[in-house]
Amino acid sequence: VCSRLPHVGTTIFSVMSALATECQAVNLGQGFPDFDCDPRLLDAVEAALRAGHNQYPPMPGVPALRQALARKTEALYGRRYDPEHEITVTAGATQAIFSAILAVVQPGDEVIVLEPCYDSYVPNIELAGALPVRVPLGADFRPDFDALAAAIGPRTRALLINSPHNPSGRVWQQADMLRLQALLAGTEVILISDEVYEHMVYDGQPHQSAARFADLAARALVVSSFGKTFHVTGWKVGSVLAPAPLMAEFRKVHQFNVFTVNTPMQHALAAYLHDPAPYLQLPDFYAAKRDRFRAGLARTRFGLLPCEGSYFQCVDYSALAVPERDLEPDAFCRWLTRAVGVAAIPLSAFYAQPPAAQRLIRFCFAKQEATLDAALARLARL
Numbered sequence: 001v002c003s004r005l006p007h008v009g010t011t012i013f014s015v016m017s018a019l020a021t022e023c024q025a026v027n028l029g030q031g032f033p034d035f036d037c038d039p040r041l042l043d044a045v046e047a048a049l050r051a052g053h054n055q056y057p058p059m060p061g062v063p064a065l066r067q068a069l070a071r072k073t074e075a076l077y078g079r080r081y082d083p084e085h086e087i088t089v090t091a092g093a094t095q096a097i098f099s100a101i102l103a104v105v106q107p108g109d110e111v112i113v114l115e116p117c118y119d120s121y122v123p124n125i126e127l128a129g130a131l132p133v134r135v136p137l138g139a140d141f142r143p144d145f146d147a148l149a150a151a152i153g154p155r156t157r158a159l160l161i162n163s164p165h166n167p168s169g170r171v172w173q174q175a176d177m178l179r180l181q182a183l184l185a186g187t188e189v190i191l192i193s194d195e196v197y198e199h200m201v202y203d204g205q206p207h208q209s210a211a212r213f214a215d216l217a218a219r220a221l222v223v224s225s226f227g228k229t230f231h232v233t234g235w236k237v238g239s240v241l242a243p244a245p246l247m248a249e250f251r252k253v254h255q256f257n258v259f260t261v262n263t264p265m266q267h268a269l270a271a272y273l274h275d276p277a278p279y280l281q282l283p284d285f286y287a288a289k290r291d292r293f294r295a296g297l298a299r300t301r302f303g304l305l306p307c308e309g310s311y312f313q314c315v316d317y318s319a320l321a322v323p324e325r326d327l328e329p330d331a332f333c334r335w336l337t338r339a340v341g342v343a344a345i346p347l348s349a350f351y352a353q354p355p356a357a358q359r360l361i362r363f364c365f366a367k368q369e370a371t372l373d374a375a376l377a378r379l380a381r382l
Ligand code: PMP
Pocket: 031, 091, 092, 093, 094, 095, 118, 162, 166, 194, 196, 224, 225, 226, 227, 228, 233, 236, 237, 238
């Protein structure tokens, strides 16, 4: 078979979850909660199903959900998106990002990603016939604006950013967004801002959505995921916000990609969004898990990296005594799963060419306390 993606295998998240199951390991690899969502959200689904919301919704999504998103975005980020022309409900952030790239990129265009980056971006760009340009993030995974400025040229069509960042947990500051805005001024670059962890920013910091910055918002497709925010990753419902001309192009692709997203879940989410408490409480909810997990890890030989946002904690394992053949991050994660019974994700999976000496892995702490404690007990033996 002539492969469209010759260098791509099965995504690391599937691989590590399968290995975790096989080894009966505590799965802190793939990013998903091991607890259920709010029962009120389940009640809202049942009500939607019983109310007969079981046929195609309008192509851009159930109006009540788009209206709820417009209210929420205006309240949080101070920008009004028109639900009719500027908001679309997607099959998770994954489809939103892929459709966004297909909608704005022509074959031969360059699209910039900041490495390490989420594993779907580069294959999406390649499937669009465009050229991925990988710009490394700077020290401590902060944006490197000099490197970014050097990478932007006449063929640059789009730039993908992601804050809070998967895998590092780094969060962009207001000053970063203002620098980005200044850097893009006078260019035609379209910004695809992956904000799936928008409600997981800790220590009292605000989330710096691209929607907050007029000149960024004017060129941006802002992507989010209800799966992340409401502990329902399996529902695969997300959203895109964009100015009307950009959104019109997005919808041309979306309508022939999935056309629409399942109706009862959209009605349930619309009803549930009336109460802002669930997402406003999310930083406290996850910060408690982060702090518990970090406190436990601090008693091991893993080196802790900062975690400002997302539900990921990265650690350095170079101080551990590890069999020589298992030193590389990918091999280390397999060894950790098999020999220690804890699954993690190697940061190398987020790079084309991982830095040779990097010894970093990512744990997901969106887990019940008992799960985190069970993993910590195993890791403490190392
Ligand atoms: N972007 C990032 C940075 C992610 O971590 C994920 C994984 N949830 C996605 C996009 C995809 O989100 P979804 O599950 O809504 O497709």
